[in-house]
Amino acid sequence: xxxxxxxxxxxxxxxxxxxxxxxxxxxxxxxxxxxxxxxxxxxxxxxxxxxxxxxxxxxxxxxxxxxxxxxxxxxxxxxxxxxxxxxxxxxxxxxxxxxxxxxxxxxxxxxxxxxxxxxxxxxxxxxxxxxxxxxxxxxxxxxxxxxxxxxxxxxxxxxxxxxxxxxxxxxxxxxxxxxxxxxxx
Numbered sequence: 487x488x489x490x491x492x493x494x495x496x497x498x499x500x501x502x503x504x505x506x507x508x509x510x511x512x513x514x515x516x517x518x519x520x521x522x523x524x525x526x527x528x529x530x531x532x533x534x535x536x537x538x539x540x541x542x543x544x545x546x547x548x549x550x551x552x553x554x555x556x557x558x559x560x561x562x563x564x565x566x567x568x569x570x571x572x573x574x575x576x577x578x579x580x581x582x583x584x585x586x587x588x589x590x591x592x593x594x595x596x597x598x599x600x601x602x603x604x605x606x607x608x609x610x611x612x613x614x615x616x617x618x619x620x621x622x623x624x625x626x627x628x629x630x631x632x633x634x635x636x637x638x639x640x641x642x643x644x645x646x647x648x649x650x651x652x653x654x655x656x657x658x659x660x661x662x663x664x665x666x667x668x669x670x671x
Contacts, residue, residue, distance in 0.1 A: 487561055490572050493637045498526040498668035503546035506647045517651050521546065524668060526642070532559050534576065542588070549587040554610065555629070556580035567645075567664060571636035578614065578629040585610040594620065632660040641667035 500523040508520040521541040528534045536555045542548040555578045562573035586592045586605055595605040598619050602611050617625040631654040636643040645654065645661020652659050 487563065487572055490570060490635065490637055491561060494528050494635055494642065495530050496528065497671045498524075498528075498642050499671045500524045501667065501669050503541060503544060504666050505544060507649055507651050509651045509653075517649075519544075525671075526668060528559065532561075533557070533580070534559050536576075539587075550591050551587055552585040552610070554581060554583040554585070556582075557628075565634045565636070565660075567634060567662065568636050568638070570638075571634055571643075573660065574633055574635050576631045576633060580614075581612055582614045582629055583610040583612045584618075631655070632657055634661055636664060638667075641669060643667045 504522050504524070506520040506522065507517040510518045512518055521544050523539050523541075523546055525537040526534065527536075534555075534557060536553075538553045538555070539546075540550045540553070542550050555576075557576060557578040557580050560575040560577070562575060565571040565573045584595070586595055586607055586609075589607060592605045592607055595602075599605070599617075601616060602613075605611065613621070613623065615626050615628065617623065621629070623629060633654050634643075634645045643664040643666075646663040646665040648654075648659065648661070654660060
């Protein structure tokens with residue numbers, strides 16, 4: 487585990503735009519795709535920073551929102567997916583900011599959130615420990631994911647999203663497959 491922890495320290499970024507199953511459905515019942523890029527930094531004190539930019543298109547030309555998550559990582563031991571893979575828990579206990587990048591998302595945030603300033607394009611607001619219905623967060627709740635890290639040939643893999651849209655919100659929902667990797671930047 488110590489070797490994987492040391493190899494994980496540094497700055498990482500998406501190789502290309504990524505696609506995930508979203509949590510909303512199309513008219514035919516299939517899950518809408520979720521396009522994003524990631525920029526991840528892990529420090530040697532087990533704090534991390536993750537910037538996720540969500541896009542409306544698979545080529546990452548139309549940004550919808552940016553999510554900045556800062557917190558702590560807990561190393562939980564070996565994961566069975568591959569030799570050297572480690573279970574990790576990410577907890578957003580320092581900052582969780584949302585920056586809307588298009589008017590349609592601003593309109594959704596202003597309609598479905600309470601206790602925030604008026605949402606505006608390009609202006610971040612911290613949702614840490616606040617009720618945030620668009621992401622299913624309750625007042626006082628910290629965002630936490632039960633995930634994994636696997637380093638292979640200089641690439642960092644996390645867990646692939648569950649194809650049914652379930653989040654990594656419990657040990658039972660911890661991923662069992664690998665996602666598109668990030669490269670060191």
